[in-house]
Every structure is written in structure tokens, then in C-alpha cells.
Amino acid sequence: MANDHIDITVEPGEVHALLGENGAGKSTLMNQLYGLLQPDEGEILVDGEPKVFRSPRDAIAAGIGMVHQHFMLVPVFTVAENIALGAEEVRGGPLGWLDRRRNKRDVLETSQRYGLPVDPDALVENLPVGAQQRVEIVKALTRDVDLLILDEPTAVLTPQETDELLAVMRSLADTGKSIVFITHKLREVKAIADRITVIRRGRTVVPSNHPAAAPNRTKGSVSPDTPTDELAALMVGRDVSLEVEKTPAEPGREVLKVSGLIVDDDRGVRAVDHVDLVVRSGEVLGIAGVQGNGQTELVEAIMGLREARAGAIELEEKSLTGRTTKQVLRAGVGYVPEDRSLDGVVKDFTVAENLVLDLYDRAPFGNSFALNPKAIAESARERVSQFDIRTPSSQSTVGTLSGGNQQKVVVAREMSRPLKLLIAAQPTRGVDVGSIEFIHNQIIHERDVGTAVLVVSSELDEVVGLADRIAVMYRGRILAIVSPDMPREEIGLLMAGVVTQEAEDTE
Ligand SMILES: Nc1ncnc2c1ncn2[C@@H]1O[C@H](COP(=O)(O)OP(=O)(O)OP(=O)(O)O)[C@@H](O)[C@H]1O
Ligand SMILES: [Mg+2]
Structure with a gap:
């Protein structure tokens, strides 16, 4: 169960931060608001009206836009084509052709209105990740949204790009739009959030009696004035050291x-x-x-x-x-690549298989002819518990894991064999505060040996x-x-x- 009776209310004109450790259920919750998943129980109300979203089309029609945690762009299409996709402007009737000029004009107009520079003619595959992120946001904004969901938009941004995005979010909220903002970086939450909802293991954390509870809070929401270490503790359910020791x-x-x-x-x-x-x-x-x-x-x-x-x-x-x-x-050499989707995991392979991508043809995991599934599964179980990888089982495919847990699979694999050199690029990208502490300690341990x-x-x-x-x-x-x-x-x-x-x- 990824979401267990979650309550969340988002007001017009507010930036509502959604916090929680890796695998807490944040993306799953938002995917239901966007019609990608259907809840088994519970209700979604928009302006007080109950709504059923069978697909993102329904959610878009209700004024909801979403920027996903993992990019959904088509690499070989241009920026303008990607933005048009799903809402193509067509000329010449039902068998008509794509109105490219109008499409491009819409893109430029949205891009200027919100101060998000994009080049409509650039191929997405040639753009740096920060620019791809802007394309995703412009795409969501071209469809008149009242509620914009941003699932970890800053994970791949530089601090300067992040500040620019936070400014865009603020100005959107000031025009009355609502924003749900998911991030693991508490600095950003402190900088922008009007209210915070924390979820842990699929449930809303209600800090009753906790000093973090804001006096005027509505159900399940936490004040942004809560000190950073308290927010961290609410997320992971224990005290976290934010400094590397x-x-x-x-x-x-x-x-x-x-x-x-x-x-x-x-x-x-x-x-x-x-x-x-x-x-x-x-x-x-x-x-x-x-x-x-x-x-x-x-x-x-x-x-x-x-x-x-x-x-x-x-x-x-x-x-x-x-x-x-x-x-x-x-x-x-151990290698944690900066882009886990591209160079770190094979999403269609199981967690166990991904954990031996480096050693699959060596004893005890296999030889040049065959794998030894028993040894692979056994070692996987150990790694999963040692690195706290939240997965239903080591036989689940990596693609079904939450973003941060996919990152932990990469780190677990690369730090489980004897190394002379460890190269860690963005080792904690998309990882929650508790796991950041763990990964940092592992890196220092590696140094100390x-x-x-x-x-x-x-x-x-x-x-x-x-x-x-x-x-x-x-x-x-x-x-x-x-x-x-x-x-x-x-x-x-x-x-x-x-x-x-x-x-x-x-x-
Ligand atoms: N399609 C699926 N099949 C099986 N399990 C799934 C599926 N989608 C999500 N889950 C599980 O649901 C749980 C919640 O995942 P979710 O992606 O919502 O976490 P999250 O809070 O967004 O985490 P992160 O911060 O790492 O992105 C995870 O344990 C995940 O493995
Ligand atoms: Mg997520």
C-alpha cells in the first residue's frame, strides 16, 4: 500500500510543499491527482466538486498540470513538438496537419510570460537537463492550469536555476494558482513553502503535541517556520544529522x-x-x-x-x-553516475539483477555460461536491508521503485566490492535526508578504509x-x-x- 488514507488540502495562491522520505508515496499520490493512477478508496475534490480522473486528459481538463519526477519528453522531437504533444493544434479538419506556426507562437508566448527561456526549434536530446526541465514546465503552463504539481523539479537544477524556478513559482502563486512542490531539499522548502504536508510510509504525519505543529494549521499540515532538523525528523521518523561527521x-x-x-x-x-x-x-x-x-x-x-x-x-x-x-x-573503480536512469540502472531488470551488473559473470554470481540465481538473490537481500532500499522484494523491477530508492540500488552496488577509487557524481540526487546521511557516512567509511x-x-x-x-x-x-x-x-x-x-x- 503506497498511500494509506492521506488527507491533503491545497488552497488557491499557495505553494504547498509535500515532504517525505524515499518511497513515502509522494509521486504515487500526485499521479492520482493527475489521473495516471486510480485510487482504491477516497475522494478528490476540485473547487468542492468530487471528480474522477480516468486519465491525465481528465485532470488537464480540470485545470491540473504536472511536471514528473522523471522526464517524459520525446528526445528526438523539438521543444515545440514536445509541448504540442497531446494538445496538437491542427489545421484543415480532422485529416489536417500540425499548425507549427501557431504551436511555436504559443510556446514563445508562454515562455516569455513566465520568464522561462526555451528554444522551440531545439531538439530535446541536445538540451542540458536544466533546459529540459524548463520545457516540461512550459508544457504544463501552456494548458491553463489552476494547480501545478512539480515532482522534484529542482533535483537536476543548479542552485541558480533553482532560485529562478522558485521565483517563477512565487509569481504563479501570486496570480492565484496553487502549486504542490515536492523536494528533498529543505532549504528550498524554507524559502518558498506557505504550508507543508509530510507523509511517511504512505500516511500523513500529524505532529500533534510536536513543537512543529503550527497553531493555526489545518489537518496534516506543518508550518514552514518549523526548524530544519525538526522537518527532517518528521520526514524520516528519527533524528538526522545534517552535517557530515x-x-x-x-x-x-x-x-x-x-x-x-x-x-x-x-x-x-x-x-x-x-x-x-x-x-x-x-x-x-x-x-x-x-x-x-x-x-x-x-x-x-x-x-x-x-x-x-x-x-x-x-x-x-x-x-x-x-x-x-x-x-x-x-x-x-566504483562509479555512481550522475544520471542513474541513463548509466546507473537497467529499469526492466530486477533489483537483484541490478545489484550484480558489475559482477554477474564472476563467482559466486555466475560464470561465462550461466547465472546463479540463488547467490544473486541472497546477496540482494543483504544489500536491500543494509542500504535500506524500500522495495516490495528484491525481485521487483527497478523501474517500479521510487526515484530515491533507485539511487540507493546504484550506491549499494558500487560500494559493495573492494575499491581502489570511488567516483561519485551527484551521489545523493533525489535522495531523502535520512539516506543522504547514510550515503555520506558510507563514502567517509570508504575513505577511511x-x-x-x-x-x-x-x-x-x-x-x-x-x-x-x-x-x-x-x-x-x-x-x-x-x-x-x-x-x-x-x-x-x-x-x-x-x-x-x-x-x-x-x-
Ligand atoms: N507501479 C508500481 N508497482 C509496484 N510498486 C510501486 C509502483 N509504483 C510505486 N510503487 C511503490 O510505492 C511506494 C511509493 O513510491 P513513490 O514513488 O510514490 O515514492 P516517493 O515518495 O515519490 O519517493 P521518492 O522521494 O524516492 O521519489 C514505493 O515503495 C514504490 O516501490
Ligand atoms: Mg517520487
Whole structure:
């Protein structure tokens, strides 16, 4: 049971945050409001009228729009085609043709009205994730909505894009629209929410007697003035440490050495520009930077997912250049990719199968001829409990798991074999506060047993919390290597490319 007698009321003109740990039932609840799933019991009222939504078409007709947690765009279509999809303007009767000019005009008009820049002619597959997210939002807004549901829209956005989106949400609410906003980032909740509903294991959490209970709250809602640590505790049902706890690093030998690395992006534009870096055993090197400054390409080059134009990559003095990704993994590298859907899981495989994607042809899981389902299932059960993966069973397909639980499958797999180097890109994307604490502790544990760790994150807090040294990346270059004790503002300036004279000389 994903939703167990949930009550939620959303008023006109409010931003209503929906919080809850991974698998709590947030997306399931919203999918019912959008007609993608039908409730077994209970009622949905719009303006006081009971409604039955058999499909999203019914929900759209009732003024409800939704931006999904995982993108629903067609990659080979243009932005305008994607936005038209499902509500095509047709000329020339029932056998007519798509009115592309009108379609494009509608897109531009919505985009300007809400200050969400999109290029109608761009192919979606060529857009960075932040831009794809804007397309999803523009798509929802072209259909006159009164209630807009945003399911983790900021998970893939940079802090600046997030701030822009929060401003758009505020201005929409000010015009009387209602917004349901799902996020795991409590900073965003504090910044924007008028009210909060917390759900846990399918039920609304009512903080009776709890100091978090707002005096004038309606049923099941919590005031945004609630302190962050109390919100976190309400979500996961226990106290959560929001700070990473660790002892000073004891760096040893050089494990990863990158020198003079040059890598191009998909468009042939230089993304990584003469990067040198070293990660030692027993330390965490964090890479800070605004997304899109070459971090992705750097990691992909190390992992053999992208060809380097020049330079050397060495793991314990052995060259990784020209190795396949499988060879890199087998050489003792763990890899948590930034995009779990693309590079982290096979959604149609079971949880158990996904947990052995790295070792399926090795004893005890199998050999070159066959798998050993018993060993695979047994190990899966252990991982599922150790990493608290919320799944009906280890035989469920990964695609049915909640977003954060899919992420935990990737982390569990990559951190379950002996490693020399761990590369974790956005390791806690879409993960709830409780699991963030757990994953951070695992990363520090990996460091403490002598693994070299490279962490890439667009969350500065995460980089500062985990890293022993921070490399700031800007336009494909490492601008500086700084201590995590450096004031945030100064790291922020470096991320924006503002460098001291000294750093400039080396450029
Ligand atoms: N189609 C399905 N088949 C089986 N189980 C499902 C299906 N859809 C959802 N579930 C289960 O329902 C529960 C709630 O999932 P849901 O996606 O609503 O969580 P969530 O609160 O959105 O979590 P997250 O923060 O990780 O996105 C999960 O345990 C999930 O595995
Ligand atoms: Mg969800």
C-alpha cells in the first residue's frame, strides 16, 4: 500500500510543499491527482466538486498540470513538438496537419510570460537537463492550469536555476494558482513553502503535541517556520544529522592521476581543458563547480565513457587511457553516475539483477555460461536491508521503485566490492535526508578504509561536507584547489570564475 488514507488540502495562491522520505508515496499520490493512477478508496475534490480522473486528459481538463519526477519528453522531437504533444493544434479538419506556426507562437508566448527561456526549434536530446526541465514546465503552463504539481523539479537544477524556478513559482502563486512542490531539499522548502504536508510510509504525519505543529494549521499540515532538523525528523521518523561527521584524512599513495587532460563535449566543444589532478588513497577530493563546467566530461573520460583528446589518466601508475568502461570498473573503480536512469540502472531488470551488473559473470554470481540465481538473490537481500532500499522484494523491477530508492540500488552496488577509487557524481540526487546521511557516512567509511574518493556535486554543501580538498572547476579548468574551511562566499566566487591574481597567472 503506497498511500494509506492521506488527507491533503491545497488552497488557491499557495505553494504547498509535500515532504517525505524515499518511497513515502509522494509521486504515487500526485499521479492520482493527475489521473495516471486510480485510487482504491477516497475522494478528490476540485473547487468542492468530487471528480474522477480516468486519465491525465481528465485532470488537464480540470485545470491540473504536472511536471514528473522523471522526464517524459520525446528526445528526438523539438521543444515545440514536445509541448504540442497531446494538445496538437491542427489545421484543415480532422485529416489536417500540425499548425507549427501557431504551436511555436504559443510556446514563445508562454515562455516569455513566465520568464522561462526555451528554444522551440531545439531538439530535446541536445538540451542540458536544466533546459529540459524548463520545457516540461512550459508544457504544463501552456494548458491553463489552476494547480501545478512539480515532482522534484529542482533535483537536476543548479542552485541558480533553482532560485529562478522558485521565483517563477512565487509569481504563479501570486496570480492565484496553487502549486504542490515536492523536494528533498529543505532549504528550498524554507524559502518558498506557505504550508507543508509530510507523509511517511504512505500516511500523513500529524505532529500533534510536536513543537512543529503550527497553531493555526489545518489537518496534516506543518508550518514552514518549523526548524530544519525538526522537518527532517518528521520526514524520516528519527533524528538526522545534517552535517557530515568525519575525522581528518590520512592521505597515502597517489591512486588517481590525471594530467594534461583535454576532453570535448558532444558538440565538439572543449569541455575539459588541460586538467591535472591527483586523488590519494584515504582522501576525498571534491569537485565544486556550477554544472556544465566540464565535471561530467571529466568523469566520463576517466570511466572510459568518453574519449579524451589528449592527456593521461592513471590508476596506481597504470594507464586507463583507451580502456573500456568494464575494464576500468574491473581495475577497482566504483562509479555512481550522475544520471542513474541513463548509466546507473537497467529499469526492466530486477533489483537483484541490478545489484550484480558489475559482477554477474564472476563467482559466486555466475560464470561465462550461466547465472546463479540463488547467490544473486541472497546477496540482494543483504544489500536491500543494509542500504535500506524500500522495495516490495528484491525481485521487483527497478523501474517500479521510487526515484530515491533507485539511487540507493546504484550506491549499494558500487560500494559493495573492494575499491581502489570511488567516483561519485551527484551521489545523493533525489535522495531523502535520512539516506543522504547514510550515503555520506558510507563514502567517509570508504575513505577511511583507504579508498581514494572523487566526489562531484552541484550541491556546495555536499562538497564542503565530504571533501578533504576541493578543486573548483570553471569552464573546463581547475581554477584552484582549496580547503573545505575556506569561507563559502569565496568558494562561490571561484565557482563563478572570479579568481585571485595568483590563480589568474596560472591560467
Ligand atoms: N507501479 C508500481 N508497482 C509496484 N510498486 C510501486 C509502483 N509504483 C510505486 N510503487 C511503490 O510505492 C511506494 C511509493 O513510491 P513513490 O514513488 O510514490 O515514492 P516517493 O515518495 O515519490 O519517493 P521518492 O522521494 O524516492 O521519489 C514505493 O515503495 C514504490 O516501490
Ligand atoms: Mg517520487
